[in-house]
Amino acid sequence: MREPALEQRGEALAIACEVTLDGIEVEADIGAYAREFGRPQPLAIDVTITIVPPSGDDLATTFDYAQIHAFATELAAQRIALIETFAERLARRCLAHPSARAADVRITKPRAVPGCMARVRVRLSRD
Numbered sequence: 001m002r003e004p005a006l007e008q009r010g011e012a013l014a015i016a017c018e019v020t021l022d023g024i025e026v027e028a029d030i031g032a033y034a035r036e037f038g039r040p041q042p043l044a045i046d047v048t049i050t051i052v053p054p055s056g057d058d059l060a061t062t063f064d065y066a067q068i069h070a071f072a073t074e075l076a077a078q079r080i081a082l083i084e085t086f087a088e089r090l091a092r093r094c095l096a097h098p099s100a101r102a103a104d105v106r107i108t109k110p111r112a113v114p115g116c117m118a119r120v121r122v123r124l125s126r127d
Helices: 066-076 082-096
Strands: 017-028 043-049 100-113 116-125
Touching: 017 066, 043 082, 066 082, 066 100, 082 100, 082 116
Parallel strands: none
Antiparallel strands: 017 043, 043 100, 100 116
């Protein structure tokens, strides 16, 4: 015998929905030191957006993850000194979408310090 759907049994469901795009690779004019100015550096970006679950099976009812890539590419074309600033700007761009409730952005900068990688994580959420 099949178990009745939770909604039919009167149990409430809490639905969490996340859109994730990992491994975004961009070349960015980023860095606080004079030696970094005008010398594009690779960034690896992972983004998770918590969204209101879509109301239907239609891309127009949700956050299109291709937008995350577009936002990251647009930011990479700007001169930004800190990866923290880059991450916050990307999180804010994503959070501006009406269905977005939270944005979690992780950026790795492989050439930040010789022999190691710098990493930053920024999380923004709506109240």
